[in-house]
Amino acid sequence: MFLPSGSGQQALHPLKPAPWADLKVGGPRRLLLLCSQRLDKERQQLPVWSARERLVELVRDNQVLVVIGETGSGKTTQIPRFLYDAGLAKGGAVACTQPRRVAAVTVAQRVADEMGTDLGAKVGYSIRFDDRTSGATRIKYLTDGMLLREALVDPLLQRYKVVVLDEAHERTVATDVLFGLLKAVCRQRPADFRLVVMSATLDAAAFTRYFEGAQAAYVEGRQFPVQVMYTAVSEDSYQDAAITAALQVHCEEGPGDILVFLTGQDEIESCERLISEAAAALPPDPDRPQLAVLPMYAALPPEAQLRVFQPAPPNTRKVILSTNIAETSITISGVRYVIDTGFVKSRSYSPRLGADCLQVTPVSQAQARQRSGRAGREAPGKAFRLYTEASFQQLPPTTLPEIQRTNLASVPHLPAPACPLQLKALGVADVVGFDFMDPPPRAALLRSLELLLALGALDARGDLTQPVGAQLARLPVEPMYGKVLLASGEMGCSVEAVAVVAMVSTDVVFHLPRGKREEAVEAHQQFRCREGDHLTLLAVFRAYSDVSRKGHERSHWCRAHFVNPRAMRKAMDIHSQLKEHLQALGIPLVSCGEDTRVLRRALVAGLFPHAARRQLDGSYKVIASGQAVAIHPSSVLRAQNAKPECIVFNELVRTTRQYARDAVVVEPSWLPELAPAYFARQHANQQHNGGA
Numbered sequence: 001m002f003l004p005s006g007s008g009q010q011a012l013h014p015l016k017p018a019p020w021a022d023l024k025v026g027g028p029r030r031l032l033l034l035c036s037q038r039l040d041k042e043r044q045q046l047p048v049w050s051a052r053e054r055l056v057e058l059v060r061d062n063q064v065l066v067v068i069g070e071t072g073s074g075k076t077t078q079i080p081r082f083l084y085d086a087g088l089a090k091g092g093a094v095a096c097t098q099p100r101r102v103a104a105v106t107v108a109q110r111v112a113d114e115m116g117t118d119l120g121a122k123v124g125y126s127i128r129f130d131d132r133t134s135g136a137t138r139i140k141y142l143t144d145g146m147l148l149r150e151a152l153v154d155p156l157l158q159r160y161k162v163v164v165l166d167e168a169h170e171r172t173v174a175t176d177v178l179f180g181l182l183k184a185v186c187r188q189r190p191a192d193f194r195l196v197v198m199s200a201t202l203d204a205a206a207f208t209r210y211f212e213g214a215q216a217a218y219v220e221g222r223q224f225p226v227q228v229m230y231t232a233v234s235e236d237s238y239q240d241a242a243i244t245a246a247l248q249v250h251c252e253e254g255p256g257d258i259l260v261f262l263t264g265q266d267e268i269e270s271c272e273r274l275i276s277e278a279a280a281a282l283p284p285d286p287d288r289p290q291l292a293v294l295p296m297y298a299a300l301p302p303e304a305q306l307r308v309f310q311p312a313p314p315n316t317r318k319v320i321l322s323t324n325i326a327e328t329s330i331t332i333s334g335v336r337y338v339i340d341t342g343f344v345k346s347r348s349y350s351p352r353l354g355a356d357c358l359q360v361t362p363v364s365q366a367q368a369r370q371r372s373g374r375a376g377r378e379a380p381g382k383a384f385r386l387y388t389e390a391s392f393q394q395l396p397p398t399t400l401p402e403i404q405r406t407n408l409a410s411v412p413h414l415p416a417p418a419c420p421l422q423l424k425a426l427g428v429a430d431v432v433g434f435d436f437m438d439p440p441p442r443a444a445l446l447r448s449l450e451l452l453l454a455l456g457a458l459d460a461r462g463d464l465t466q467p468v469g470a471q472l473a474r475l476p477v478e479p480m481y482g483k484v485l486l487a488s489g490e491m492g493c494s495v496e497a498v499a500v501v502a503m504v505s506t507d508v509v510f511h512l513p514r515g516k517r518e519e520a521v522e523a524h525q526q527f528r529c530r531e532g533d534h535l536t537l538l539a540v541f542r543a544y545s546d547v548s549r550k551g552h553e554r555s556h557w558c559r560a561h562f563v564n565p566r567a568m569r570k571a572m573d574i575h576s577q578l579k580e581h582l583q584a585l586g587i588p589l590v591s592c593g594e595d596t597r598v599l600r601r602a603l604v605a606g607l608f609p610h611a612a613r614r615q616l617d618g619s620y621k622v623i624a625s626g627q628a629v630a631i632h633p634s635s636v637l638r639a640q641n642a643k644p645e646c647i648v649f650n651e652l653v654r655t656t657r658q659y660a661r662d663a664v665v666v667e668p669s670w671l672p673e674l675a676p677a678y679f680a681r682q683h684a685n686q687q688h689n690g691g692a
């Protein structure tokens, strides 16, 4: 690997803002038909097209079909439609699940374009807090978590005649729970329900064994070849290697956009800066296009994510720096080159911490193949793996199912919490004995049941409690936050609690633009609340709500205060949905005004498993696990001299050390008062283990 010669010697003009920034996805109605005619030709070139009659026949004849086909062969966009066109959804609809929200949205848009209809009409999508479907929707792309939520009110999924579980290799907790539920639905609806399980990288035998009697179908061929390249020797720093490789491709390869897989937002932001700077310093070359660097990660506002999908303007090459959210299902038009660092940030349970943490780990071979697959969607492509071929061979063939590596009590991306809570709400009495394809570790299940017990969602017999457990299962937030909402109703601060939960559920609120960081920090100062991040977010919410909705006043306010306007719009939307949920559950909406004590007590009532206490040396320890944590650098509590004695926090993140993110100051005496059974048990365990 080498940097293009002469780099860093001469500064070029900085990049101009991308002119496609304001484009909207979708187009005028009259263009739809023309567009769909062109797309019809494209879909007929896909490998699944020639297999369509056989696939439809197999689905007709078999209740469960496992489809394996190369990335880009057309599974996601075509198979749901084949089944719909063949009448297999008659009297109902086809649901197609996706592990990621961005995939559900963009694939639905593509299929709507191909069918010449508006999104939300015959084809729609449903993701948490965003439903784009109507009574006319017959093909619905949705996250697997959303299908689980639907199963809560409609356990036999009567509205669907066919469910397609796509990207089944990803094995999120939600998909694994769905496997078990759908197996039961198959048993109970033998005549009018069909299940299709799809992936490019799947152990078909394991699936046909699990879904007894299932057939497997292989779709041969891929549309375009992808040449895979490895490094000759191992790289010391995958970030440096990624930057070098991106510039190398830019300088040496023909036209086409570049998709780089990194692990997280911080890393993406620093690489974005470094690549832009290095590109600006390249020696002038009239034949070389401009470089536009675009980030792509889950916390990015949806509109910013969709910008990645807009074509680059003439004479510009896009470099998209993405986490694994661009790894499966999606097609980013124009991408011909993939740079795979070989790493991913994934959530796993740390027995040492007694909690989940995000850790950078090597990808599996299946993930590496999915990543490479993003390069050959519209033309032949190249994938540059920043590791040696020998290292690839040593990677695990598939990713360990999330259900086997996480704390099941709080899987944050599940819209309704925790699979044990979901399962209980779905009427599964014996969660430990549930027909999981790969059962989670018994200890993890028991731990999550324990947490649900501590939250009052289960009783001592392990049954769902009424009303608390049933209410928690219906709220579209993690059970700990659900508990905050329920407690806030009783304590008299639900107006504030709903706002806080909406704010922690939206995207990153505070905007710190490069070059204006100090100005932004200064502008944020007025919201800072000494008592913690939740109250700071509440202050932003209140200030924003006070601004008139007329004209562009709210946008102006956001700009002046360096607040992300989309995050605020999303928070307002979540806020109104949560309010509706609380009203439906009969929870009163009452305000505590300026009495933050009441609100902080409500936060303790739900977040008590995430309580940490200051030690003599000024460090913190999580009370439940005894592990050391530091308050996250982004927290308002870091800016103060006095360290609070006790905090509760949203989540643990592990970078160079363990951090507690989003923390609020609480009084230690509230913990045993508001969660007596939990802290009595903790105390007993510590005595038993000889701890302090």
Ligand SMILES: Nc1ncnc2c1ncn2[C@@H]1O[C@H](COP(=O)(O)OP(=O)(O)OP(=O)(O)O)[C@@H](O)[C@H]1O
Pocket: 046, 069, 070, 071, 072, 073, 074, 075, 076, 077, 078, 106, 110, 199, 200, 223, 328, 329, 330, 331, 332, 333, 373, 376, 377, 378
């Ligand atoms: N938004 C889009 N823009 C342009 N082309 C697209 C788009 N979506 C799909 N395609 C085309 O359709 C092909 C098939 O996409 P599809 O997602 O159905 O494949 P797949 O077999 O499900 O792949 P994967 O396993 O990677 O998800 C792509 O390779 C691409 O050529």
